[in-house]
Amino acid sequence: MTIERVGVIGAGQMGNGIAHVFARAGYEVLITDVQAEALDKAMKTIERNLDRQIAKGALEEAQKTEALGRISTTQTLTDLGPCDLIIEAATEREAVKTAIFEELVPHLAEHTILTSNTSSISITRLASRTDRPEKFMGFHFMNPVPVMSLVELIRGIATDEETFRACLEVVDRLGKTAATSEDFPAFIVNRILMPMINEAVYTLYEGVGSVSSIDTSLKLGANHPMGPLELADFIGLDTCLAIMNVLHDGLADTKYRPCPLLTKYVEAGWLGRKTGRGFYDYRGETPVPTR
Ligand SMILES: CC(=O)CC(=O)SCCNC(=O)CCNC(=O)[C@H](O)C(C)(C)COP(=O)(O)OP(=O)(O)OC[C@H]1O[C@@H](n2cnc3c(N)ncnc32)[C@H](O)[C@@H]1OP(=O)(O)O
Numbered sequence: 001m002t003i004e005r006v007g008v009i010g011a012g013q014m015g016n017g018i019a020h021v022f023a024r025a026g027y028e029v030l031i032t033d034v035q036a037e038a039l040d041k042a043m044k045t046i047e048r049n050l051d052r053q054i055a056k057g058a059l060e061e062a063q064k065t066e067a068l069g070r071i072s073t074t075q076t077l078t079d080l081g082p083c084d085l086i087i088e089a090a091t092e093r094e095a096v097k098t099a100i101f102e103e104l105v106p107h108l109a110e111h112t113i114l115t116s117n118t119s120s121i122s123i124t125r126l127a128s129r130t131d132r133p134e135k136f137m138g139f140h141f142m143n144p145v146p147v148m149s150l151v152e153l154i155r156g157i158a159t160d161e162e163t164f165r166a167c168l169e170v171v172d173r174l175g176k177t178a179a180t181s182e183d184f185p186a187f188i189v190n191r192i193l194m195p196m197i198n199e200a201v202y203t204l205y206e207g208v209g210s211v212s213s214i215d216t217s218l219k220l221g222a223n224h225p226m227g228p229l230e231l232a233d234f235i236g237l238d239t240c241l242a243i244m245n246v247l248h249d250g251l252a253d254t255k256y257r258p259c260p261l262l263t264k265y266v267e268a269g270w271l272g273r274k275t276g277r278g279f280y281d282y283r284g285e286t287p288v289p290t291r
């Protein structure tokens with residue numbers, strides 16, 4: 001089965017990047033979101049990121065036009081039914097994802113492969129809420145999608161070999177590298193990365209360091225491209241908290257308890273870059289620590 005038409009659900013931080021890389025690889029892309037403004041914002045972000053690549057001489061103007069011409073938007077989720085492959089990239093809340101799958105499934109073509117870009121949630125459980133657990137995969141891109149080479153592929157207990165092979169071929173055509181993870185809470189990347197970020201928040205919460213000293217320490221002390229708190233703001237503090245809760249609940253180990261300060265920031269709606277404020281305030285010229 002050839003994959004040419006790709007549906008992307010959710011036009012947030014990840015959805016726009018996923019649509020970008022599929023369009024650049026020659027796929028037809030249909031992206032949907034519950035908010036029209038999210039779709040507009042996503043198209044502007046894709047255009048800006050294509051311009052970054054042109055400015056660097058990595059892309060021609062004609063290639064940008066071609067890529068943008070391959071992306072269509074819709075607010076009607078069921079328009080994605082005929083797609084060959086669907087990547088769900090909506091909010092990291094299981095109820096949101098399963099509601100999407102339940103609405104979508106009756107409209108899917110027989111052959112459609114359904115996947116989730118979830119950071120942490122059980123693929124087997126998400127698959128069980130669809131009519132096609134054998135055609136369901138975790139297809140986990142890294143942020144920012146146009147730049148990060150890795151895609152984590154996670155098979156649910158029922159995923160068949162044909163589906164897995166088809167997804168591997170897509171990763172290859174995207175020019176990215178696949179790593180396979182077993183279907184356990186937060187897979188590989190976030191099983192290791194998110195507890196580190198949570199520990200950075202505890203380091204702040206307990207007064208061991210300030211926002212800037214913590215981030216400076218890891219950038220200059222461990223050569224991280226972003227400090228852990230800057231990275232948390234980049235990911236989204238709601239997503240970070242959601243992942244810690246999946247680890248804490250799924251592995252029933254208190255070492256994964258989310259830091260109360262992370263919860264406080266999320267409860268305040270200070271979600272990081274995407275809301276203009278998190279551990280840093282992004283509303284001025286340069287980011288300013290908020291603690
Ligand atoms: C949470 C999950 O479920 C899984 C995850 O994603 S975990 C998070 C994984 N991601 C990370 O760890 C990101 C860590 N940060 C980095 O790697 C770097 O800071 C970064 C690549 C984001 C930016 O790199 P930088 O050197 O600081 O900035 P800069 O030199 O401007 O950018 C380098 C390249 O990235 C591009 N870029 C930077 N930010 C970008 C963005 N937000 N979107 C798209 N492209 C971006 C730039 O255009 C540039 O591309 P070219 O090489 O084509 O010019």
Ligand SMILES: NC(=O)C1=CN([C@@H]2O[C@H](COP(=O)(O)OP(=O)(O)OC[C@H]3O[C@@H](n4cnc5c(N)ncnc54)[C@H](OP(=O)(O)O)[C@@H]3O)[C@@H](O)[C@H]2O)C=CC1
Pocket residue numbers: 009010011012013014015032033034035038088089090091092093096100117118119120140141142143234235236239274
């Ligand atoms: N952020 C990151 O670094 C990474 C995130 N991921 C995963 O990708 C997924 C998306 O994350 P991210 O892009 O950061 O999240 P965002 O919050 O940036 O974007 C999610 C988008 O999905 C929209 N949405 C919510 N419900 C629906 C729905 N029913 N149908 C269509 N769209 C909907 C949201 O709209 P609204 O805001 O109005 O609710 C929002 O625009 C999550 O599963 C996350 O764990 C994976 C890798 C990295």
